[in-house]
Amino acid sequence: MVNEKWYDIAIIGGGIIGLATAMELMSRPGLSLIVLEAEDRIAAHQTGNNSGVIHSGLYYKPGSLKARNCVEGREALYRFCKEYGIAHQCCGKVVVATHKSELPILEELERRGLANGLQGLRRLSPEEIREYEPHVVGIAGLLVPETGIVDYVQVTHKFADLVKAAGGEIQTRAKVYGVRRQPQGLLLETLRGEVRCRYLINCAGLQSDRVARMCGVNPCLQIIPFRGEYYELVPQRRYLIKNLVYPVPDPVFPFLGVHFTRMIHGGVEAGPNAVLAFKREGYRLTSFSLTDMLETATYIGFWQMARRYWKTGIMEFYRSLSKKAFVRALQKLVPELRPEDIRPAGAGVRAQAVEPNGLLVDDFRIVEAERMIHVLNAPSPAATASISIGRTIARMAEKNFDLPSLK
Secondary structure, eight states: OEEEEEEEEEEEOOSHHHHHHHHHHTTSTTOOEEEEOSSSSSSOSTTTSSOOEEOOSOSSOTTSHHHHHHHHHHHHHHHHHHHHTOOEEOOOEEEEEOSGGGHHHHHHHHHHHHHTTOSSOEEEOHHHHHHHOTTOOOSEEEEETTOEEEOHHHHHHHHHHHHHHTTOEEESSOOEEEEEEETTEEEEEETTEEEEEEEEEEOOGGGHHHHHHHTTOOOSSEEEEEEEEEEEEOGGGGGGOSSEEEEOOOTTSSOOOSEEEEOTTSOEEEEOOOEEOSSTTOOSTTOOOHHHHHHHHTOHHHHHHHHHHHHHHHHHHHHHHOHHHHHHHHHTTOTTOOGGGEEEEEEEEEEEEEOTTSOBOOSOEEEEETTEEEEEEOOTTTTTTHHHHHHHHHHHHHHHSOOGGGO
């Protein structure tokens, strides 16, 4: 199919970041825009396979993109959900230290939270922890009242509705497999035909590095997929958790550890762990892609990462294979939990950007190129921060793209 229409902007990726960006751009009159999603539905991957937490901004280094966008995006998301009647709750969470070695990290989290402007943070004694979560045991805790829960798929669909209402287009089953430069802009080859655009925004998540290379941009990193597996409490034991309960995280890793999360539509999830996935969209242990694994195995950054963290990786795989090991991790927070109290639930895949030196990219990373913007690293709390990230990208487009309609 040949489409001779020229769009001002094409966005690759129909997840929450791509559609938040599209929504923000379409608030400017006169802009022509198309969102291209490879799957048969929007929000198919990271957006649709997470625990639905609205993060407060507690964990992130003050002044970082994560900190600024999470705090701003959290409040924007609460307002958005209230305006459009999307089910959500600002229920709060408790971060629990179970060993004295974790106390300095808990203090650092409190310091970061205060520096990031969080309201209502409060240290908890063991007795106060039990007031909020009667079945949770710890030596100290931190109450974070601004944390909440929501259904991010529902949020993303509302973003999409607003994009279409403003005149934007969304195509699914439109995987982009080629990008060619032309005098007027870019020609994108998709499974649904050619798409012509003046400017491109890459919000492809798990495929973002590949899209950048397809566009002739060296991302200076590679996406390594990590699968996060969840269990859920059986109905008769859901009373063990009232809201959200998190451990003190390991500051070396950008993962938050296995935790308990009450879901907006009912139920309580436990997890996730973080194991290397053998496929970028690999939601099962048996999911495998030879192309993806060869790409991982031939990337020097993967081996540098593995050399640093191989012990942690082995423990995560063991916990993936052993329900008893998973339960032991959860019992640090809820000692009375038993193996029969949980059952397998879903899984998600985190698009973790890794640099050639093996370092895990912790902050959001957005790179500009000629006629392009590439979102190369947007893990958690990107869903929480999506409205703010969309505004950030729109401002970058106003600054760097020749878009008279945005002036």
